[in-house]
Amino acid sequence: TPTEPLTVLGKTYPRDEWTNATPTILSKVGRNLHLQEGHPLSTLRGIIENHFEGYQSVRTESPIVTVHQNFDELGFPKDHPGRSKTDSYYVNAEHMLRTHTSAHEVESYRSDKNAFLIAADVYRRDEIDSSHYPVFHQMEGMRIWDQGDLSELKAENARLAAELAKSPLQVEDDTVVGPSNPYQAKHDPEHAAEITQNLKHRLNGLILKLFGHVAAAKGEPLRIRWIEATFPWTSPSFEVEVWFNDDWLEILGCGVVMQQTLETSGMGHKAGWAFGLGLERIAMVLFDIQDIRLFWSTDSRFLNQFEQGRINTFKPYSKYPPVNRDMSFWLPDAAVEGREPWHENDYCEIVRNVAGDLVENVSLIDDFTHPKTGRRSLAYRINYRSMDRSLRNEDVNELQAEVEKQVVEALGIEMK
Ligand code: PHE
Structure with a gap:
């Protein structure tokens, strides 16, 4: 077994019994497909950034974060399965390749801004098939308010609701906020309800922007489904699915940020929501890219089919025999x-x-x-x-x- 330290983006990390990051996975660090002009993942990132006007785009230096940032700070229990070496890539006991962009929530809240987007590469050990790759890209969105300003949300929500009501959108939402998915004790329930409404309107609007044209081409309303979920750093929490190609496609997780998480950032006087979505999953269906490995291709027959800002259907150039x-x-x-x-x-x-x-x-x-x-x-x-x-x-x-x-x-x- 090798003993020399790992060097990633010019930083050196000693090995220990937690180290399981391999040269193969570390060779992906720095590719930054989400920032590569013309790449489908970059186009999708750009569309989402444009949709959330005025949000601060956070760029991270390295995908290596502390275990504390990735898990502890967000309230993951010590025995959470995601922490396992079989599921995550550890650089050593203290550092790991982030498994989600949520690892940067706490440090983002710490700045004096109130609305953020983070696009970044994330890493998870997984099975091997056409939709799983050990590196993929996520986007995190967050919006927080001074709690004293939350009464202004009512008007904004009414305006968003009126806009969405004009769209061919069919939202299926049977979620209930109750004992298993509650508003937080630290929140005024009316305020928490407005934050939740704002989150739902904003995300329904985003999904309409991304998928609306596909449903419209078929002459159908776009169907979106809200489902209850659990994340350690949000409550209430939800997952959102969109009806696409005769199936429900799960595209994001979200919720009202735990007050504890904001307190950790020193922002206990604020409250708000966060969401995280996977770019590959959405790009695969929007661009009709059937194999997740293609995103990593440097073949001009792949790359030349795309230009920044445009969603078009990928034409497979060949399939070699398996x-x-x-x-x-x-x-x-x-x-x-x-x-x-x-x-x-x-x-x-x-x-x-x-x-x-x-x-x-x-x-x-x-x-x-x-x-x-x-x-x-x-x-x-x-x-x-x-x-x-x-x-x-x-x-x-x-x-x-x-x-x-x-x-x-x-x-x-x-x-x-
Ligand atoms: N980080 C979560 C995931 O990877 C998604 C999420 C982000 C959920 C923000 C809630 C809030 O599945």
Whole structure:
């Protein structure tokens, strides 16, 4: 195991037993697709920034934040699953690659501004398929008011409601604010209700801006659905889905910011809302980009199809044939060998480190437990496909052999 410190964007971080950020993932740091002129993610960011006129656009220096910023400060319980090494990339016990743009909420509130947008790259260990990539982009929006100014919100909300009422919009909202998703005890419920209304109007307006033309082309109203949710730093909390291509697409999480979070920033006299949305998920449907790896392509056949500010449908230039390889193995006896319990994300991480963007999909095809010995075996199908060339069998065999070697070493499995 390597011992030299990690260097990211000119800063050095010592390794420790928490370090699991790999060279493969760190090589993505600094690409900043959301700022690359003409890139679909940049266009989407720009449209959202234009929609929220007057909001301060916050640019962050590095995706490395403290564990405190990413989790503690936002009230994540100590045993929250997102903290696990199988789900997040740690630089060391103290620093990590942010898993969401919410990691920058507290420091943003600290400035004297009242409305912010943060677009940034975020990192999560995950499975491998056409819609999951270990780096993606989020946008955080926040608006806060001096609590003394909240009575002004009524008029603004009435104006927003009147504007939205003129639009072909069908909002389905059965959410209730109650014991499981309450207004905060520290808030005047009337004020909290106005903040919640403002959040809903603003986000309905954004979604109308992004998706309205698609529904209009079909002669249908745009359907938006509000659902109750839980986040440690908001209450009440919601998720929002939009009806697109005959299915509900979940696009964002949001809520009224916990007063504790504002107090941490020294802004306890203010109150407001925050939301966070994933840019890839929205861009994939708006630009009709079917494979999330394409966003990382430097192929001119991809990049030349787009220009900053314009949403157009991507025309796939070719699909090279996939090559499948199966791998079946016995899991180690974790209890006997003192190993971490099996986690698919650890397996996928190794596959990504070996094959990079040549891997399209990893799927479990068999899960068997021997009735007598209790030993468990798994079989995975790895689907290799390049986005810009035909893969040769020899190349894939080599990749597959390397994956086998590394998973045997790192995870203690035994090939069948
Ligand atoms: N950070 C949350 C996520 O990644 C989204 C969110 C942002 C929820 C702001 C509430 C407020 O899912």
